[in-house]
Amino acid sequence: MAERKPVAVVAGAGPGNGAALARRFAQAGYAIALLSRSGATHAALERELTGARGYDCDVGSGESVARAFAAVRADLGEVSVLLYNAGPGVFADVESITPEQFEASWRVNAYGALLCSRQVIPAMKTAGQGSIVFIGATASRRGGPRSAAFAPAKAAQRSLAESMARSLWPAGIHVCLIVVDGVVDLPRTRQGMPGKPDNFFIKPAAVAQIAFELTRQDPSGWSFEVEARPFGETW
Amino acid sequence: MAERKPVAVVAGAGPGNGAALARRFAQAGYAIALLSRSGATHAALERELTGARGYDCDVGSGESVARAFAAVRADLGEVSVLLYNAGPGVFADVESITPEQFEASWRVNAYGALLCSRQVIPAMKTAGQGSIVFIGATASRRGGPRSAAFAPAKAAQRSLAESMARSLWPAGIHVCLIVVDGVVDLPRTRQGMPGKPDNFFIKPAAVAQIAFELTRQDPSGWSFEVEARPFGETW
Amino acid sequence: MAERKPVAVVAGAGPGNGAALARRFAQAGYAIALLSRSGATHAALERELTGARGYDCDVGSGESVARAFAAVRADLGEVSVLLYNAGPGVFADVESITPEQFEASWRVNAYGALLCSRQVIPAMKTAGQGSIVFIGATASRRGGPRSAAFAPAKAAQRSLAESMARSLWPAGIHVCLIVVDGVVDLPRTRQGMPGKPDNFFIKPAAVAQIAFELTRQDPSGWSFEVEARPFGETW
Amino acid sequence: MAERKPVAVVAGAGPGNGAALARRFAQAGYAIALLSRSGATHAALERELTGARGYDCDVGSGESVARAFAAVRADLGEVSVLLYNAGPGVFADVESITPEQFEASWRVNAYGALLCSRQVIPAMKTAGQGSIVFIGATASRRGGPRSAAFAPAKAAQRSLAESMARSLWPAGIHVCLIVVDGVVDLPRTRQGMPGKPDNFFIKPAAVAQIAFELTRQDPSGWSFEVEARPFGETW
Numbered sequence: 001m002a003e004r005k006p007v008a009v010v011a012g013a014g015p016g017n018g019a020a021l022a023r024r025f026a027q028a029g030y031a032i033a034l035l036s037r038s039g040a041t042h043a044a045l046e047r048e049l050t051g052a053r054g055y056d057c058d059v060g061s062g063e064s065v066a067r068a069f070a071a072v073r074a075d076l077g078e079v080s081v082l083l084y085n086a087g088p089g090v091f092a093d094v095e096s097i098t099p100e101q102f103e104a105s106w107r108v109n110a111y112g113a114l115l116c117s118r119q120v121i122p123a124m125k126t127a128g129q130g131s132i133v134f135i136g137a138t139a140s141r142r143g144g145p146r147s148a149a150f151a152p153a154k155a156a157q158r159s160l161a162e163s164m165a166r167s168l169w170p171a172g173i174h175v176c177l178i179v180v181d182g183v184v185d186l187p188r189t190r191q192g193m194p195g196k197p198d199n200f201f202i203k204p205a206a207v208a209q210i211a212f213e214l215t216r217q218d219p220s221g222w223s224f225e226v227e228a229r230p231f232g233e234t235w
Numbered sequence: 236m237a238e239r240k241p242v243a244v245v246a247g248a249g250p251g252n253g254a255a256l257a258r259r260f261a262q263a264g265y266a267i268a269l270l271s272r273s274g275a276t277h278a279a280l281e282r283e284l285t286g287a288r289g290y291d292c293d294v295g296s297g298e299s300v301a302r303a304f305a306a307v308r309a310d311l312g313e314v315s316v317l318l319y320n321a322g323p324g325v326f327a328d329v330e331s332i333t334p335e336q337f338e339a340s341w342r343v344n345a346y347g348a349l350l351c352s353r354q355v356i357p358a359m360k361t362a363g364q365g366s367i368v369f370i371g372a373t374a375s376r377r378g379g380p381r382s383a384a385f386a387p388a389k390a391a392q393r394s395l396a397e398s399m400a401r402s403l404w405p406a407g408i409h410v411c412l413i414v415v416d417g418v419v420d421l422p423r424t425r426q427g428m429p430g431k432p433d434n435f436f437i438k439p440a441a442v443a444q445i446a447f448e449l450t451r452q453d454p455s456g457w458s459f460e461v462e463a464r465p466f467g468e469t470w
Numbered sequence: 471m472a473e474r475k476p477v478a479v480v481a482g483a484g485p486g487n488g489a490a491l492a493r494r495f496a497q498a499g500y501a502i503a504l505l506s507r508s509g510a511t512h513a514a515l516e517r518e519l520t521g522a523r524g525y526d527c528d529v530g531s532g533e534s535v536a537r538a539f540a541a542v543r544a545d546l547g548e549v550s551v552l553l554y555n556a557g558p559g560v561f562a563d564v565e566s567i568t569p570e571q572f573e574a575s576w577r578v579n580a581y582g583a584l585l586c587s588r589q590v591i592p593a594m595k596t597a598g599q600g601s602i603v604f605i606g607a608t609a610s611r612r613g614g615p616r617s618a619a620f621a622p623a624k625a626a627q628r629s630l631a632e633s634m635a636r637s638l639w640p641a642g643i644h645v646c647l648i649v650v651d652g653v654v655d656l657p658r659t660r661q662g663m664p665g666k667p668d669n670f671f672i673k674p675a676a677v678a679q680i681a682f683e684l685t686r687q688d689p690s691g692w693s694f695e696v697e698a699r700p701f702g703e704t705w
Numbered sequence: 706m707a708e709r710k711p712v713a714v715v716a717g718a719g720p721g722n723g724a725a726l727a728r729r730f731a732q733a734g735y736a737i738a739l740l741s742r743s744g745a746t747h748a749a750l751e752r753e754l755t756g757a758r759g760y761d762c763d764v765g766s767g768e769s770v771a772r773a774f775a776a777v778r779a780d781l782g783e784v785s786v787l788l789y790n791a792g793p794g795v796f797a798d799v800e801s802i803t804p805e806q807f808e809a810s811w812r813v814n815a816y817g818a819l820l821c822s823r824q825v826i827p828a829m830k831t832a833g834q835g836s837i838v839f840i841g842a843t844a845s846r847r848g849g850p851r852s853a854a855f856a857p858a859k860a861a862q863r864s865l866a867e868s869m870a871r872s873l874w875p876a877g878i879h880v881c882l883i884v885v886d887g888v889v890d891l892p893r894t895r896q897g898m899p900g901k902p903d904n905f906f907i908k909p910a911a912v913a914q915i916a917f918e919l920t921r922q923d924p925s926g927w928s929f930e931v932e933a934r935p936f937g938e939t940w
Contacts, residue, residue: 062334093402094349094395095356099297102349106341110387114329114337121330143397152345155394156387160329162378163386167328169936185925199925206926213918220890220904221911221933228926231874404701420690434690441691448683455655455669456676456698463691466639532804563872564819564865565826569767572819576811580857584799584807591800613867621868622815622861629860630799632848637798 005031005051007076009069011059011116012036012086016186017135019045020204021083024212026052030081033072035059035116059086059112060104069119078123081215084113085135087157089150097149105149110156117164121173128172131215134161135207136179158225165224174222176214180207181229199232240266240286242311244304246294246351247271247321251421252370254280255439256318259447261287265316268307270294270351294321294347295339304354313358316450319348320370322392324385332384340384345391352399356408363407366450369396370442371414371460393460400459409457411449415442416464434467475501475521477546479539481529481586482506482556486656487605489515490674491553494682496522500551503542505529505586529556529582530574539589548593551685554583555605557627559620567619575619580626587634591643598642601685604631605677606649606695628695635694644692646684650677651699669702710736710756712781714774716764716821717741717791721891722840724750725909726788729917731757735786738777740764740821764791764817765809774824783828786920789818790840792862794855802854810854815861822869826878833877836920839866840912841884841930863930870929879927881919885912886934904937 008025012018013034022032022045032052034042042054053075057068072079087109090101117132124130138144140158143151158177165175183189185201193200207228214223229235243260247253248269257267257280267287269277277289288310292303307314322344325336352367359365373379375393378386393412400410418424420436428435442463449458464470478495482488483504492502492515502522504512512524523545527538542549557579560571587602594600608614610628613621628647635645653659655671663670677698684693699705713730717723718739727737727750737757739747747759758780762773777784792814795806822837829835843849845863848856863882870880888894890906898905912933919928934940 094352094399095402099346099349099353103346106345106391110341110391111334111338114334114383117329118334139394143394143399143401145398145402148349148395148398148402151398152391152394156341156345156391159374159378159387159390160383163380163383164329164378166378166940167330167380167383169938172936174936180926201925203923203925206923209923210926210928218908218911218914219936220906220908221885221915222936223915223932224934226931227928229929231877231879231924231927233874235871401705404703407701409701415691436690438688438690441688444688445691445693453673453676453679454701455671455673456650456680457701458680458697459699461696462693464694466642466644466689466692468639470636564822564869565872569816569819569823573816576815576861580811580861581804581808584804584853587799588804609864613864613869613871615868615872618819618865618868618872622864625864626811626815626857626861629844629848629857630853633850633853633856634799634848636848637800637850637853 004077005029006080007031007033007072007078008081008083009033009035009072009079009120010083010085011057011112012084013042013045013054016184017180017204017207018085020208021085021211022049022052024205024208025081026050028212031076033076035068059116060107062115065112065115065119078127079120080130082116082120082132083135083211084116084133086112087153089137089139089147091146091150092148093146094148102149102152105153106156109153110160113157113160121168124173125171130172131174132164133211133214134177136177138179138181140177140179162224169222172219174215174217174219176223177225178207178210179225179227181227181235182233197232199230202228202230239312240264241315242266242268242307242313243316243318244268244270244307244314244355245318245320246292246347247319248277248280248289251419252415252439252442253320255443256320256446257284257287259440259443260316261285263447266311268311270303294351295342297350300347300350300354313362314355315365317351317355317367318370318446319351319368321347322388324372324374324382326381326385327383328381329383337384337387340388341391344388345395348392348395356403359408360406365407366409367399368446368449369412371412373414373416375412375414397459404457407454409450409452409454411458412460413442413445414460414462416462416470417468432467434465437463437465474547475499476550477501477503477542477548478551478553479503479505479542479549479590480553480555481527481582482554483512483515483524486654487650487674487677488555490678491555491681492519492522494675494678495551495553496520498682501546503546505538529586530577532585535582535585535589548597549590550600552586552590552602553605553681554586554603556582557623559607559609559617561616561620562618563616564618572619572622575623576626579623580630583627583630591638594643595641600642601644602634603681603684604647606647608649608651610647610649632694639692642689644685644687644689646693647695648677648680649695649697651697651705652703667702669700672698672700709782710734711785712736712738712777712783713786713788714738714740714777714784714825715788715790716762716817717789718747718750718759721889722885722909722912723790725913726790726916727754727757729910729913730786731755733917736781738781740773764821765812767820770817770820770824783832784825785835787821787825787837788840788916789821789838791817792858794842794844794852796851796855797853798851799853807854807857810858811861814858815865818862818865826873829878830876835877836879837869838916838919839882841882843884843886845882845884867929874927877924879920879922879924881928882930883912883915884930884932886932886940887938902937904935907933907935
């Protein structure tokens with residue numbers, strides 16, 4: 001009987017970073033579980049990637065997360081790598097956002113990160129290894145005037161990641177964070193910023209490669225926080 | 236007719252920093268509105284401080300916050316200073332906390348900070364002045380292994396404060412944050428850490444004095460983030 | 471016989487922050503020692519402030535520093551407050567600066583800070599109290615493209631201040647840093663940036679007031695790093 | 706005629722990180738120039754690694770640096786990768802260090818970093834590519850009580866690196882920093898800390914691998930600062 005592939009979960013499997021992460025880890029031999037709210041985005045990746053499988057999941061709901069991970073475990077086995085990419089942003093200042101937007105942003109970026117992490121930690125502890133990679137943003141580090149909802153959500157995620165790293169690294173679980181500091185190259189972002197040169201954008205494949213290398217690091221020299229920033233960006 | 240006193244709201248008016256803030260601003264001539272979940276903590280301060288008045292308020296509930304601030308405005312007038320001190324902590328690692336604790340911590344420290352701020356911003360903008368002071372903690376800056384619920388909540392609060400500072404300072408509203416980096420001197424904390432010397436603890440009056448000075452700074456040189464750390468502390 | 475005034479040293483006693491620091495501490499009853507490279511800047515302040523006295527000093531030279539502090543001690547007594555304000559900046563990128571500029575910037579901002587601190591620490595330790603306040607800049611925290619000489623010098627100063635705070639606070643010596651994050655209001659800077667509104671600039675008196683309040687903090691809640699940033703500034 | 710190998714310079718080619726960097730880049734096909742103060746450390750690596758060549762160099766001396774790089778260029782060609790690993794530390798507090806130690810630490814860690822960088826920038830700019838990797842330490846970020854000489858030197862280096870990154874990335878030169886946050890595994894450090902388990906130490910090969918991957922990153926997603934920290938370390 002064939003050995004089972006190691007399992008990587010991409011939570012937030014939309015186009016861009018989500019799809020690139022799925023591709024990079026599939027290429028390295030992982031079975032990929034794609035978690036997202038709408039099945040539509042799964043279909044294309046399921047067709048493209050051998051061994052990729054989509055699961056409907058609202059990462060902000062404990063019940064939905066529990067159901068999705070139970071299915072992943074039943075279908076593919078225990079999770080070796082969790083790639084937490086969920087987290088769309090609203091961009092407005094404190095007077096313009098609604099409390100509902102503030103909460104929704106936190107629920108997907110931080111609360112869902114906790115829920116999904118708790119699904120994979122026990123088996124990783126038993127195995128004495130595993131990787132949990134959070135996809136952060138500039139807002140993980142700084143609250144800008146127009147990120148009154150997004151930045152607090154990303155800061156909470158970063159702080160959770162740091163707390164987890166400090167308690168889980170000694171158990172062999174590599175918790176880490178990629179700070180995507182720039183605009184990801186997507187048809188949508190290209191359209192929204194016409195005239196920007198190619199080198200303004202971050203290629204999702206570059207983010208995925210950084211994530212992959214993080215999961216390959218020697219435990220005697222792990223990184224917690226790593227930026228992905230386009231070389232032409234002003235920072 | 237006598238001129239009305241300027242109004243300071245202490246959200247989270249428990250013993251310790253809350254009471255000390257109330258005392259410091261009362262002494263400087265402010266009418267004090269004490270917001271807390273249970274009326275019990277108000278009574279003593281109302282008796283002690285002339286012009287202090289308690290309001291029952293669950294800062295995590297939009298409805299409760301709206302009702303409390305409407306009462307404050309009717310009783311005392313528009314708010315000049317918001318001192319956001321709400322935010323008890325749970326101390327446990329990512330495997331021990333419950334998602335409910337994670338959410339409750341965020342709701343009081345971050346969501347409530349947004350709700351209360353939104354109640355006072357419009358009048359402050361009209362007046363072209365006002366102060367919003369958040370009482371943070373070591374966890375505002377760092378996620379420790381045992382602050383998996385508290386640190387993300389405090390990090391979200393800090394990030395919100397920074398976003399607000401960047402959008403509201405130009406309107407004359409001084410948004411700032413005190414990082415209380417140590418253990419506050421309370422009967423409860425003294426009991427929990429027997430044998431610690433006096434100089435291990437932060438006196439609430441010292442925190443209150445820093446808050447007061449922040450509200451008196453010249454706008455040409457405002458501070459955003461200020462620590463309060465006992466001189467004998469190892470950091 | 472009259473009691474001696476406490477002594478404050480202003481190292482880098484030029485116009486702007488240096489003069490404002492001298493004025494603020496003189497007003498509070500300190501005898502002021504003005505240290506700067508050229509006696510010319512002293513003369514006016516000596517005339518203006520009762521009990522202020524100028525000393526020629528190249529802060530980057532161990533011999534010159536030793537001589538100046540020996541004179542201060544002989545004339546005024548042991549130093550209670552050291553206000554380290556020396557540190558002009560060169561603004562150019564890594565390809566444009568010379569190694570000589572890189573070294574000169576470090577020598578005044580960091581090496582001189584060490585030399586002057588070492589002159590005052592022993593008496594402060596004996597007294598069990600004292601304050602050492604460093605005047606930093608935006609560059610203390612960040613290396614900008616055009617601060618290839620200035621930022622490394624200011625970063626070294628900040629790091630030294632932090633190391634000193636950690637070893638000297640427990641001895642009662644309050645080492646701290648003011649991050650002046652903006653352009654100080656001076657005839658020279660006004661001329662160099664014509665058309666800027668008043669609220670663009672930081673008033674030296676505001677920086678001096680922050681420094682003064684730092685020296686008055688209750689040791690149970692000391693601050694290490696405090697910004698002075700104009701409210702209208704974009705950051 | 707054979708194509709020339711790309712050239713990597715290891716400045717600070719002692720045992721530990723220096724040797725590991727040399728090995729990793731030699732394995733990837735680089736000609737390696739080993740710079741260190743004493744030829745003794747070169748000899749073994751020259752024998753071990755094909756195409757490695759040692760150069761006596763005092764990185765704190767402009768003349769010595771100019772001579773060494775002129776020889777490298779003549780022998781091996783223009784430099785593609787500069788790995789700046791020089792920088793021994795002295796560990797003592799502000800009262801125990803001497804000003805000479807403070808200066809010597811800065812001269813090797815910061816001033817030498819500038820001198821060596823200026824030797825390689827022009828050709829990298831012409832080529833539109835190149836990598837400059839600084840090997841930092843915990844002290845790059847924090848001034849501890851006993852790093853009064855080392856931390857300011859490392860902070861200056863980090864700040865210089867950040868300034869360089871901001872001005873040179875757009876020219877295609879990837880300036881970055883590895884924060885080695887722990888104790889490097891060496892016979893000397895093992896002896897100095899007897900009884901520490903294997904997982905306490907950082908393997909030099911892990912640091913070298915991170916450095917190598919940094920030089921391979923896609924320019925659309927470059928990292929500036931990356932930690933190397935043992936998984937069992939408390940941080």
